[in-house]
Amino acid sequence: MTIALIRRGSALLATAALITTAAFVLPSSATPTKDSQTGSPQATARGTGGAVSSVDANASRVGREVLRKGGNATDAAVAMASTLGVTEPYSAGIGGGGYFVHYDAKTGNVETIDGRETAPAAMPNDAFIDPNTGKPFKFTPELVTSGVSVGVPGTLATWQEALNKWGSLSLDKALKPSSELARKGFVVDKTFNGQTADNAKRFAAFPSTSKLYLSSGQPAVVGSVQRNPDLANTLDLIRKHGTKAFYRGAIADEIAKTVQEPPKSADTTLPVPKGFMTAKDIADYAVKDQAATKVNYRGLDVYGMAPSSSGGTTVGESLNILENYRLSGADMARTLHLYLEASALAFADRGAYVGDPAYADVPTKTLLSQKFADSRGCKIDPTKASTKPLAAGALDGDGCSTAAHEEKPDTENVSTTHLSVVDKWGNAVAYTLTIEQTGGSGMVVPGRGFLLNNELTDFTAVYDAKDPNRIQPGKRPRSSMSPTIVTKDGKVKLVVGSPGGSTIITTVLQILVNRFDAGMSLPQAIAAPRASQRNTVSVSAEPEFITMFKDALAPYGHTLVPSGDQFTSAAEIGAAAGIEVDAQGRMTAAAEPVRRGGGTAEVVCPIDQKRNCR
Ligand code: GLU
Numbered sequence: 001m002t003i004a005l006i007r008r009g010s011a012l013l014a015t016a017a018l019i020t021t022a023a024f025v026l027p028s029s030a031t032p033t034k035d036s037q038t039g040s041p042q043a044t045a046r047g048t049g050g051a052v053s054s055v056d057a058n059a060s061r062v063g064r065e066v067l068r069k070g071g072n073a074t075d076a077a078v079a080m081a082s083t084l085g086v087t088e089p090y091s092a093g094i095g096g097g098g099y100f101v102h103y104d105a106k107t108g109n110v111e112t113i114d115g116r117e118t119a120p121a122a123m124p125n126d127a128f129i130d131p132n133t134g135k136p137f138k139f140t141p142e143l144v145t146s147g148v149s150v151g152v153p154g155t156l157a158t159w160q161e162a163l164n165k166w167g168s169l170s171l172d173k174a175l176k177p178s179s180e181l182a183r184k185g186f187v188v189d190k191t192f193n194g195q196t197a198d199n200a201k202r203f204a205a206f207p208s209t210s211k212l213y214l215s216s217g218q219p220a221v222v223g224s225v226q227r228n229p230d231l232a233n234t235l236d237l238i239r240k241h242g243t244k245a246f247y248r249g250a251i252a253d254e255i256a257k258t259v260q261e262p263p264k265s266a267d268t269t270l271p272v273p274k275g276f277m278t279a280k281d282i283a284d285y286a287v288k289d290q291a292a293t294k295v296n297y298r299g300l301d302v303y304g305m306a307p308s309s310s311g312g313t314t315v316g317e318s319l320n321i322l323e324n325y326r327l328s329g330a331d332m333a334r335t336l337h338l339y340l341e342a343s344a345l346a347f348a349d350r351g352a353y354v355g356d357p358a359y360a361d362v363p364t365k366t367l368l369s370q371k372f373a374d375s376r377g378c379k380i381d382p383t384k385a386s387t388k389p390l391a392a393g394a395l396d397g398d399g400c401s402t403a404a405h406e407e408k409p410d411t412e413n414v415s416t417t418h419l420s421v422v423d424k425w426g427n428a429v430a431y432t433l434t435i436e437q438t439g440g441s442g443m444v445v446p447g448r449g450f451l452l453n454n455e456l457t458d459f460t461a462v463y464d465a466k467d468p469n470r471i472q473p474g475k476r477p478r479s480s481m482s483p484t485i486v487t488k489d490g491k492v493k494l495v496v497g498s499p500g501g502s503t504i505i506t507t508v509l510q511i512l513v514n515r516f517d518a519g520m521s522l523p524q525a526i527a528a529p530r531a532s533q534r535n536t537v538s539v540s541a542e543p544e545f546i547t548m549f550k551d552a553l554a555p556y557g558h559t560l561v562p563s564g565d566q567f568t569s570a571a572e573i574g575a576a577a578g579i580e581v582d583a584q585g586r587m588t589a590a591a592e593p594v595r596r597g598g599g600t601a602e603v604v605c606p607i608d609q610k611r612n613c614r
Pocket residue numbers: 412413414415416434436437455458478479480481499500501502504
């Protein structure tokens with residue numbers, strides 16, 4: 001693992017070294033270094049006829065095939081998402097939730113589906129307080145590996161809703177490639193091997209999980225084949241009987257049982273608190289059709305996900321703040337300084353005001369208004385970093401005065417996956433899906449082959465009546481997922497998103513700034529080293545970012561600290577996947593060249609392919 005990380009780190013540094021702060025120019029193709037031994041690894045693809053991008057070669061190949069055979073962006077997105085549930089099972093799957101953003105080329109409308117997990121109806125406000133001690137459960141290990149943090153899954157309902165609204169394939173057909181892959185198996189790469197190793201201790205606590213992911217007593221070695229016949233059978237049941245095979249009947253009963261009586265081994269020392277989910281909670285689950293967030297940035301319309309995610313409002317507010325400055329790649333240090341300051345302000349407002357709007361009064365309109373952003377801008381000194389944490393802005397039209405607000409610690413984990421699709425008609429999908437932290441709750445539903453999420457850890461742990469993200473039964477925990485679609489003159493221009501907990505927001509924002517302000521191409525904007533300012537005293541930054549910008553940012557007074565958390569050994573921020581469409585309809589699909597082992601971008605008709613495209 002150490003060797004892999006060093007190699008990955010130096011590859012990122014090599015990419016970073018090609019950037020000069022003066023002109024900030026990257027070479028046109030960043031080095032694709034996928035460590036997977038499957039598919040055709042490729043971080044950038046250019047062409048026409050449809051494009052896909054994801055972190056995984058199998059998922060991107062499946063998506064391209066769907067498009068090539070005449071399927072649309074929604075069909076490809078659902079097929080890819082289900083494939084990611086097989087090959088990226090620690091990041092996403094039918095045991096989790098997510099947010100689906102869709103652009104319709106015919107109408108020019110952007111619509112979204114909120115498929116976020118919900119808290120069970122019987123979840124008490126003090127669910128995260130240990131009844132034995134009266135004190136909050138520790139985040140790790142208690143909450144992370146538990147029944148109490150499992151939310152009612154929304155992913156499958158999202159797929160069905162998306163296909164109903166915009167798809168041309170049945171759920172049966174859309175899930176076929178993933179079911180076949182689960183049965184046949186995929187080749188284990190370093191990322192999968194490393195993620196299994198990082199989770200081995202808690203996976204070992206559940207026989208259903210260790211049987212699947214530690215079958216030889218160890219993580220599956222790189223190059224071996226990982227099969228999941230239980231998941232194939234589950235997917236086949238759903239293909240045959242529809243989503244009711246999951247939301248009602250045996251599988252729903254088994255999910256509820258797993259949450260209420262976590263199936264841990266007799267000898268584990270992990271505490272694994274029990275949860276409150278019932279089969280009725282699962283039967284009652286419903287996705288929400290939400291209006292997309294929208295801001296105008298430098299003549300482009302930027303659409304994102306409304307609360308219950310904080311992604312759309314926080315990216316949108318940051319862009320509105322930045323709209324007041326001329327930014328350029330020529331003075332990258334100033335551009336980055338303003339990016340960091342805008343993001344800190346927007347995070348202060350996110351913490352104070354954003355939660356599930358069905359339970360909290362969320363001022364979405366104000367947070368997205370240019371007027372509010374303009375007033376927040378008075379906190380920015382273009383030459384000096386402000387003292388963090390910053391207070392939230394008052395909502396009475398004067399964001400310059402601050403509202404009373406107490407900063408809560410950020411406990412969001414780093415996992416999740418994102419896929420982007422544009423089809424030949426110009427329809428587009430940005431879809432971010434998750435089971436929360438890498439490996440979710442650690443619990444595979446016995447005999448069913450999928451992990452349950454631990455998404456409810458995104459609630460604030462200790463109940464505070466003033467906190468919009470307090471625990472409430474039936475509620476969706478606040479997310480940071482930021483699937484984003486940018487249009488120009490009503491036509492799709494760019495699709496992007498990323499995993500990374502609360503760094504999702506800054507990752508998407510930094511990519512947009514890199515692309516639209518600093519003059520980078522999309523592949524360059526994705527490859528560039530990242531830093532994340534989430535209203536904290538110091539800025540979390542990838543080591544390559546620190547190497548590149550430490551000196552240039554020093555006069556501004558930002559404190560850069562290396563990124564990374566206690567759950568993984570990687571110091572990467574995000575793992576983005578995007579697509580850009582030019583005025584002639586040519587597509588550039590871009591995935592990560594290095595992070596998470598590198599992603600895969602594909603187009604239906606590559607630009608350099610002379611023969612008839614098939
Ligand atoms: N639970 C996080 C969210 O909804 C996503 C997890 C992650 O990306 O690590 O924002």
